[in-house]
Amino acid sequence: MSKYSRFWEFGRKIICVGRNFRAHAKELGNEVPDDPIIFLKPSTAYVREPNKIRLPPNTNELHHEVELGLVIGxxxxxxxxENAMEHVAGYCVALDMTDRDKQTALKKKGLPWSLAKSFDTSCPVGDFLPKEMIRNPEDVRLWLKVNDVMKQDGQTDCMIFSPSKLISFVSGYFTLEEGDLILTGTPSGVGPVSAGDRIEAGVNELSSIKFLIE
Structure with missing residues (x-):
């Protein structure tokens, strides 16, 4: 068993990328960035099956965002x-759960997004996929269903910034450490979920996760 099979137990940080798919930026009315937009989640954001995704306090609109996670090795x-992918141990399917109303309100005030993005259970993750299982992370299907209805279905070749570009960019600011997770952005189709809804999401047909919202 790989030492990274439980990366969520020892990884120190979750580094997230916003607006890395043009269609997603467009659906939210955001400009396409010139450089990666980076924010962080604490390790307490991790949640694994069979636990549930909890609604954050005073939320009116919790959104799902399926992403490919890069596990740093x-x-x-x-x-x-050129050397970026040497630092990847493997991958996982992940969700960036977002309190959209709170994020919008914070953005209007010029304030950080932390309360909207980094609450407990805001980063559900699937099983660790060794690097050999995904030969090309720029040719991966990301999909997500809510109550068995497909909501997101996109390909990583539509990313604005490739995984290698993201690793290089991020590592210029933060030292990457074993077990860290980089979330690489979400395709279009994000939308709200409510208590009682069931989310299913996956990377290709290699790995999938199922979570109940409470």
Whole structure:
């Protein structure tokens, strides 16, 4: 068994990328960024099956966002794009759960998004997929269903910034450490979920997760 099979138990940080799919930026009325938009989640955001995704306090609109997660397997800073994938141990399917109303209100005030993005259970993750199982992370299908209805269905070749570009960019600011997780952005189709809804999401047909909202 790989030492990364329980990366969520020892990884120190979750580094997230916003607006990395043009269609997603468009559906929210956001500009396409010139550089990656980066925010962080604490390790307390992790949740695993059979636990549930909990609605954050005073939320009116919790959104689902399915993403490909990069599990870091080698420490590094100022990593070049050419060497970036050497620092990846594997992958996982992940969700970036977002309190959309709160995020919109915070953005209007010029304030950080932390309360909207980093609450407990805001980062559901699936099983660790060794690097060999995904030969090309730029050719992966990401999909998500709510109550058995397909809501998101996209390909990572539509990313604005590739995984290697993201690793290089992030490592210029934060030293990447073993077990860290980078969420690479979500395709279009994000939308609200409510208590009692069931989310199912996956990476290709390799791995899937199921979570109940409470």
């Amino acid at each position: 080698k420490n590094g800073s100022n990593i070049t794009e």
